Amino acid sequence: MEEVRLMKGNEALAHAAIRYGADGYFGYPITPQSEVLEVLEEQRPWETTGMVVLQAESELAAINMVYGGAACGKVVFTSSSSPGISLMQEGISYIAASEVPALIVNVMRGGPGLGTIHPSQADYFQAVKGGGHGDYHLIVLAPSSVQEMCDFMWLGWDLAFKYRTPAMLLADGLVGQMMEKVVLPEPRPRRTEEQVRLQCPWAINGRKDMRKRNVVTSLELVDEIMEQNNLRFQRTYREIEKNEVRYEAINTDGCDYLFVAFGSMARICQKVMEMAEEEGIKIGLLRPITLWPFPAEQIKEAAKGAKGIMVVELSAGQMIEDVKLAVECNVEVKHYGRLGGIVPTPEEVLDALKNQFAIVK
Amino acid sequence: MEDKHMDVQDIIKPENRVYKKPALLNDTHMHYCPGCSHGVVHKLVAEVIEEMGAAEIAIGIAPVGCAVFAYNYIDVDWIEAPHGRAPALATAAKRLQPDKLVFTYQGDGDMAAIGTAESLHAANRGENIAMIFINNAIYGMTGGQMAPTTLLGMKTSTTPYGRRADLNGYPLAITGLMAQLDGTCYVTRQSVETPAAVRKAKAAIRKAFENSMHGKGTSVVEIVSTCNSGWKMTPADANKWMEENMFKKYPIGDLKNE
Amino acid sequence: MKEEIVIAGFGGQGVLSMGKILAYSGLMEDKEVTWMPSYGPEQRGGTANVTVILSDTRISSPVLNTYDVAVVLNQQSLDKFADKVKPGGVLIYDNYGIHTPSTRTDIRIYKIEAMEATFELKNAKAFNMIVLGALLKVKPMVSVESVLKALKKTLPERHHHLIPMNEEALRIGMSLIKE
Known part of the structure; x- marks a missing residue:
């Protein structure tokens, strides 16, 4: 029988990584996600699965270790929180440009700058619009429960390897620090070198049997070739947009108002929906699971017939731009957010909805 | 008996060959300036890998700088690192594949300016990698700007009147620092x-x-080099200038050999 | 059933771990549970609080503004959370260090002498288990057996000899509640 455990989101993702058969973790401590490294060090997976765990000297080093490992075709990841993720943007851009798979976890905290250690979702733009330099995208998954912190690690790697592109888990301090029930997946062994050679023929693992050499690079000084590289990246992104949109729709059929919220805010919105139902207000929730690719069509569909949409985010209004684009101004779109590490209460969000749409009950 | 001068056919006979291009140095035309030290060091790296029989396990990490295209010349697997981060990539490549021969090839900017932290920490952890460090005291690729190793008084495009300690700080002998770290063996x-x-x-x-x-730890081989283009000298003059000036600040020899 | 609980006090009083044991006990009874701490530097000496929800059905928000039960262990926490207890709800506070109790009349208020009992027991570490005992007496949301099972599950093997002491603390806590 599968074992149900109680864990923090940060702990769950560390266990999920070991069980996926991860080859390496490289990270630098930062609140509110330091449990990831702590749990891995405590679990000592190098003695069981052979997984490498290394506390790097900085986030810069950590992301470049991930780059190095990813180039070797290995299953590698790092985790950090907002300021650390900013430092990693250079490496993330290189990883995307080199077409190697990697997983980056951002347990967001309030910014800008050193900001606060409390939850935020203000790195949405950074995560879904690029973040680093150049025309690239990350596959961005937004977990809203501890179980999803676990499950999306596996999904993130599966997608990263399928498309040879970096993926990001965009969580926040709330999901990282919260404890919930979680069922961990059955452990899988790490891939052998033979399996890596078969699955990742591009990987940097030496010219065994004097095969043609492999080079992983993001540099191409012949502009015509660089343009072709970029067009290839874009074709991959179109494929991802076509195949990998994920979302959850709750009570969206015939709803009067539609919430669009991700991660921890989607949880709070569900509480608001329970409260509103008692007052006779029908609210639906569309929760993007992939923030990129964004479920634009699904939001457009869910908003049909609704009097209005409220985007609830722990930011001054970032995802709202994508929601507005999705509904093409056919539905009124409002926003409610708290900044600087403050998490709104369900009562507050319900009041905001009533005020902004002048709902009188 | 006819006069026995060797003709071309005799000269290229295998048994008469006294020098050959290493098999692992491929036929791509190098972009290095004539007289540059990089070509020689590339040849040495290729020869050593070949002689060790390590072509099937060698992984190079290329830098940003003149040697950015090292991966086009030495016929092994390569990763091209962001500027200064080669030791971080090498750390992962080696730890994840301990049976491979992993080396970085870095210039002075990569090793001693933008990548100081990565270089020192990889060495301090004693990563089982080799670091080849080309110190020519100038940024060749970007057009001859000051390097961390540029000598006092030396003219570069960003120290046009000569490097001054009060304005630009002192030349950094980074291998001296690395020799003090417990993680380095050589x-x-x-x-x-x-x-x-x-x-x-x-x-x-x-x-x-x-x-x-x-598995003895980190080894660092600094090659005190010339950049005759950047130094605006003939190759021969650059070699002489290096011996007379560079060797004073960067004396040749082992700093540590355990 | 659904119980929405906040536990608040000074860092070091075992607030977070008490919440954790309560959540784990819920897990032992196959309930849905969430445990949401205030986290960060305030854990180290300042005030700390944790929201625990036990429910038979899926839990939406782990963050709440009103609670069925508030357990407060210092004045600041009482000031902060007394007004957030739902009408008809429960407020439990430890008398030690509370100078201005709540004047609400629409909730059930229990004053306990847990700190005093800790002194008698000569075991400062039993404090949060005594408080938990009191809470479970007022609101038997999980059984004592489940708490002991949770302790067995969460404590490392080398600390299992402490379980009887924890059980005693629970019983003492229960005896502190007098209707």
């Missing part, structure tokens, strides 16, 4: 301006590579 300074120096440099590279495969 730190040496070599050069390649004479056949004798080339032979010593090759032995140093071989030792560094062997150390890494024996």
Whole structure:
């Protein structure tokens, strides 16, 4: 029988990584996600699965270790929180440009700058619009429960390897620090070198049997070739947009108002929906699971017939731009957010909805 | 008896060959300036890998700088790192694949300016990698700007009146720092301006590579080099200038050999 | 059933771990549970609080503004959370260090002498288990057996000899509640 455990989101993702058969973790401590490294060090997976765990000297080093490992075709990841993720943007851009798979976890905290250690979702733009330099995208998954912190690690790697592109888990301090029930997946062994050679023929693992050499690079000084590289990246992104949109729709059929919220805010919105139902207000929730690719069509569909949409985010209004684009101004779109590490209460969000749409009950 | 001058056909007979291009140096035209030290060091790296029989396990990490295209010349697997981060990539490549021969090839900007933290920390952790460090005291690729190793008084495009300690700080002898770290087993300074120096440099590279495969820790081979284009000298003058000036600040020889 | 609980006090009083044991006990009874701490530097000496929800059905928000039960262990926490207890709800506070109790009349208020009992027991570490005992007496949301099972599950093997002491603390806590 599968074992149900109680864990923090940060702990769950560390266990999920070991069980996926991860080859390496490289990270630098930062609140509110330091449990990831702590749990891995405590679990000592190098003695069981052979997984490498290394506390790097900085986030810069950590992301470049991930780059190095990813180039070797290995299953590698790092985790950090907002300021650390900013430092990693250079490496993330290189990883995307080199077409190697990697997983980056951002347990967001309030910014800008050193900001606060409390939850935020203000790195949405950074995560879904690029973040680093150049025309690239990350596959961005937004977990809203501890179980999803676990499950999306596996999904993130599966997608990263399928498309040879970096993926990001965009969580926040709330999901990282919260404890919930979680069922961990059955452990899988790490891939052998033979399996890596078969699955990742591009990987940097030496010219065994004097095969043609492999080079992983993001540099191409012949502009015509660089343009072709970029067009290839874009074709991959179109494929991802076509195949990998994920979302959850709750009570969206015939709803009067539609919430669009991700991660921890989607949880709070569900509480608001329970409260509103008692007052006779029908609210639906569309929760993007992939923030990129964004479920634009699904939001457009869910908003049909609704009097209005409220985007609830722990930011001054970032995802709202994508929601507005999705509904093409056919539905009124409002926003409610708290900044600087403050998490709104369900009562507050319900009041905001009533005020902004002048709902009188 | 007819006069026995060797013709071309005789000269290229295998048994008459006294010098050959290493098999692992491919036929791509190098972009290095004539007189540059990089070409010689590339050849040495290729020869050492070949002689160690390590072509199937060698992984190079290329820098940003003139040697950015090292991956086009030496016929092994390569990753091209962001500027300064080669030691971080090498750390992962080696830890995840301990049976491979992993080396970085870095310039002075990569090793001693933008990548100081990564270089020192990889060495301090004693990563089982070899670091080849080309110190020519100038940024060649970007057009001759000051390097961390630029000598006092030396003119570069960003120190047009000569490097001044009060304005630009002092030249950084980073291998001296690395020799003090517990994680390094072998730190040496070599050069390649004479056949004798080339032979010593090759032995140093071989030792560094062997150390890494024996799990002895980090080895650093600094090659004090010329950049005759950046220095605006003929190759011969650059070699002379290097011996007279660079060697004072960066003396040739082992700094650590354990 | 659904119980929305906040536990608040000074860092070091075992607030977070008490919440954790309560959540784990819920897990032992196959309930849905969430445990949401205030986290960060305030854990180290300042005030700390944790929201625990036990429910038979899926839990939406782990963050709440009103609670069925508030357990407060210092004045600041009482000031902060007394007004957030739902009408008809429960407020439990430890008398030690509380100078201005709540004047609400629409909730059930229990004053306990847990700190005093800790002194008698000569075991400062039993404090949060005594408080938990009191809470479970007022609101038997999980059984004592489940708490002991949770302790067995969460404590490392080398600390299992402490379980009887924890059980005693629970019983003492229960005896502190007098209707």
